[in-house]
Amino acid sequence: MRGGGVRDNRGPRRRPSIDTPCRYFNNTMMLANRDEKTLRMQLTDVPDMLLSDVLAQHVEELQHTSIALEREADALRAKNLELAAALEAACQASEIKSRFLASISHEFRTPLNGIIGFSELLYDAVVGPVTSDQQDCLSDILSCSRHLLTLINQVLDLTKIECGRMDFQYEDVHVETIAREVLDGVKAIAAGKGIVIRLEPDDRLGVVRADAARLRQVLFNYLSNALKFTPRGGYAVVRICDESSETYRIQVDDTGPGMRSEDLPLLFIEFSQIGAAGNAKSGTGLGLAITRRIVEAQGGSVGVASTVGKGSSFWAVLPKRPAIVAAPIL
Numbered sequence: 001m002r003g004g005g006v007r008d009n010r011g012p013r014r015r016p017s018i019d020t021p022c023r024y025f026n027n028t029m030m031l032a033n034r035d036e037k038t039l040r041m042q043l044t045d046v047p048d049m050l051l052s053d054v055l056a057q058h059v060e061e062l063q064h065t066s067i068a069l070e071r072e073a074d075a076l077r078a079k080n081l082e083l084a085a086a087l088e089a090a091c092q093a094s095e096i097k098s099r100f101l102a103s104i105s106h107e108f109r110t111p112l113n114g115i116i117g118f119s120e121l122l123y124d125a126v127v128g129p130v131t132s133d134q135q136d137c138l139s140d141i142l143s144c145s146r147h148l149l150t151l152i153n154q155v156l157d158l159t160k161i162e163c164g165r166m167d168f169q170y171e172d173v174h175v176e177t178i179a180r181e182v183l184d185g186v187k188a189i190a191a192g193k194g195i196v197i198r199l200e201p202d203d204r205l206g207v208v209r210a211d212a213a214r215l216r217q218v219l220f221n222y223l224s225n226a227l228k229f230t231p232r233g234g235y236a237v238v239r240i241c242d243e244s245s246e247t248y249r250i251q252v253d254d255t256g257p258g259m260r261s262e263d264l265p266l267l268f269i270e271f272s273q274i275g276a277a278g279n280a281k282s283g284t285g286l287g288l289a290i291t292r293r294i295v296e297a298q299g300g301s302v303g304v305a306s307t308v309g310k311g312s313s314f315w316a317v318l319p320k321r322p323a324i325v326a327a328p329i330l
């Protein structure tokens with residue numbers, strides 16, 4: 001009996017491996033099966049070692065291996081427990097943060113709506129005459145308050161999505177009708193900026209199941225960006241497309257400044273405003289992140305293509321029959 005099965009006592013002790021004793025037992029079994037005589041010869045080839053010693057050595061190696069494996073398994077079990085506890089703590093913290101944000105957003109909205117409402121009354125001279133200087137001030141108050149309200153609504157939306165509580169109320173809608181409403185809503189801004197806006201519908205797309213308000217929000221976010229970043233004299237085109245038997249696409253193309261390809265992965269992430277376009281314009285950097293979450297929560301996907309100096313295309317591909325069950329409103 002020689003070869004791999006016997007450990008060299010003179011050398012340093014190797015890390016116990018289960019392979020060696022297994023191989024040894026396997027060889028022995030093969031020899032025993034073949035011819036008992038050969039086995040005896042092999043065994044007597046190791047004059048200074050009794051078979052029982054050899055076996056004892058292998059048993060010892062197996063014990064070492066088993067102890068080492070047991071230790072590793074213990075360490076893994078401890079690590080798993082640690083990770084589970086950390087995950088639980090992170091989930092609880094996130095839940096508390098989301099609830100806190102949701103409740104303060106609600107609390108902020110009520111007085112803010114009051115400020116906006118009363119400022120409008122003053123601005124429209126409903127409660128008495130106002131000078132043109134006063135009207136200018138009121139106009140600033142109104143635009144700041146509306147901006148703040150948009151911001152609060154965006155934070156509330158993000159929070160709802162994070163809690164998995166964004167409600168989708170599906171109904172049969174004509175995407176083209178929704179798109180026309182959104183275009184009508186921004187046509188004054190477009191005219192003021194000298195930007196031509198156009199709708200390209202797809203006659204093949206019939207009625208789809210959608211949450212009309214959320215669809216409007218997605219389209220508005222894309223279109224308002226196109227109008228915000230495209231310089232005077234540019235174009236913004238809203239395209240609706242019957243993409244497949246299960247999906248449709250809404251896309252907004254513009255002739256704005258475009259973006260570098262390395263910046264594109266940063267889009268659709270909260271608070272990311274990139275390049276010169278982002279620095280120069282007002283905004284919070286939440287619009288695209290909310291858009292992505294609204295679309296993905298319904299089983300859809302978003303995308304962007306852009307060329308510096310030429311323009312950008314932002315799109316959302318949505319299911320015609322989303323499978324999401326409406327969640328309770330927060």
Ligand SMILES: Nc1ncnc2c1ncn2[C@@H]1O[C@H](COP(=O)(O)OP(=O)(O)OP(=O)(O)O)[C@@H](O)[C@H]1O
Pocket residue numbers: 221225226229230254256257258259267268272273274275277278279282283284285286287288289312
């Ligand atoms: N059509 C576009 N052309 C060029 N850059 C764009 C365009 N749309 C988005 N971006 C870039 O992506 C950034 C993120 O857009 P996003 O809509 O999320 O935020 P925002 O418009 O800055 O603020 P918010 O929409 O929250 O008011 C923008 O700040 C801008 O840098």
Ligand SMILES: [Mg+2]
Pocket residue numbers: 221224225283287288
């Ligand atoms: Mg935006």
